[in-house]
Amino acid sequence: NIMVVVITSHNDISTAVECMKEGAFDYLTKPFQLEKIPLLVERARELKELRIRESLLKKELEEKIQIQHRKIRELFLGSLNALVRVLEAKDEYTVGHSRTVASLAYEIAKVLGLGSTLRKKLLIAGHLHDIGKVGIRDDILRKPGPLTREEFEHIRRHPLISEEILSYVIKDKFILSSVRHHHERINGRGYPDGLKGDEIPLGAKILAVADAYEAMTSHRPYRKALPAEIALREIERNKGYHFDPEVVKAFLSIPLTKIYPETEL
Ligand SMILES: [Fe+2]
Numbered sequence: 001n002i003m004v005v006v007i008t009s010h011n012d013i014s015t016a017v018e019c020m021k022e023g024a025f026d027y028l029t030k031p032f033q034l035e036k037i038p039l040l041v042e043r044a045r046e047l048k049e050l051r052i053r054e055s056l057l058k059k060e061l062e063e064k065i066q067i068q069h070r071k072i073r074e075l076f077l078g079s080l081n082a083l084v085r086v087l088e089a090k091d092e093y094t095v096g097h098s099r100t101v102a103s104l105a106y107e108i109a110k111v112l113g114l115g116s117t118l119r120k121k122l123l124i125a126g127h128l129h130d131i132g133k134v135g136i137r138d139d140i141l142r143k144p145g146p147l148t149r150e151e152f153e154h155i156r157r158h159p160l161i162s163e164e165i166l167s168y169v170i171k172d173k174f175i176l177s178s179v180r181h182h183h184e185r186i187n188g189r190g191y192p193d194g195l196k197g198d199e200i201p202l203g204a205k206i207l208a209v210a211d212a213y214e215a216m217t218s219h220r221p222y223r224k225a226l227p228a229e230i231a232l233r234e235i236e237r238n239k240g241y242h243f244d245p246e247v248v249k250a251f252l253s254i255p256l257t258k259i260y261p262e263t264e265l
Contacts, residue, residue: 001052003044007032079169080124083131090134091141097214102126104210104251105203111250112206118174122203125178129207132161144222156191159183178203182211185242205244209235209251212243228256 003025008015016027025044028036088095105126109119133141136158140151147155163180170176181204184190186197190208216231226234232252239248 001048003048005040005044076169080128083165084127087131087134090138093142093218093220094130094133097218098127098130100214100218101129101207101210104213105206107254108206108210108247108250111253112202112246114202118203121172121174122178122206124170125175125182125203126207126210128166129162129179129182129211130158131165132158132163134165135161146222156183160192174201174203177201178207180204182207184208186244187241190242200244202247205247209243209247212238213251 004023006016006019006024006027007030008027009030011029016029019027025047026040028040084098087098102123103126105122106119109122114122136155140147140154143151159180159182163176166179167176178201181190181193181195181200184193184195184200184204185208186200186205188194188196190200213231213235216226216234217228219225235243235248236252239245
């Protein structure tokens with residue numbers, strides 16, 4: 001913030017240019033007129049004030065942008081939470097389900113070494129992967145007995161509906177593909193697209209394990225919750241058929257105590 005005026009006996013253009021490049025306000029060569037100095041000082045003072053005002057304005061603007069950014073993010077997360085609540089209001093069995101799936105998926109992603117951006121995206125996908133169930137008939141969603149072929153075909157549409165609903169508020173491909181493919185199986189017998197092995201996006205393979213574990217260990221209209229050990233064994237048994245072996249390995253390495261703390265959006 002100090003304004004520098006170089007006064008020198010060297011009358012050399014290249015030195016003058018060098019001084020101005022280094023930030024000098026002006027360059028005077030001897031002999032110079034003393035009466036010019038007050039005017040020079042006044043100009044330097046004005047320029048300094050202008051610079052200070054500029055930097056204050058810049059700082060103010062940056063703070064305003066940050067506040068707006070925070071508000072937009074809060075609104076965005078609020079709208080996602082509203083969607084989760086819509087599904088929970090429709091289907092009591094999904095209360096807490098998506099939160100736990102999100103939390104499990106996040107932990108698996110950590111073990112697999114995914115970066116924090118991808119982990120956060122997976123958290124969003126985990127919370128919203130089943131939102132498409134709002135488009136599934138209540139009598140099918142709450143049916144206590146086994147589903148007929150037609151009913152099962154209807155329920156198989158939910159990942160596509162989830163993807164469609166989310167595509168209005170989310171453009172991120174990682175999130176959308178994780179949601180769309182969370183019921184695919186490594187052996188190609190899943191849905192909606194029957195993808196095989198590495199055709200299935202990593203996010204979807206992680207969600208599949210988290211989703212299956214959570215579903216097995218919670219109560220459903222047609223069966224009681226399975227104990228954690230049996231659910232873990234079932235996941236292990238299905239690796240390479242239903243689940244990706246690497247994802248299963250990562251999941252099984254997580255201590256059970258770490259599995260349940262719920263991670264908010
Ligand atoms: Fe699902």
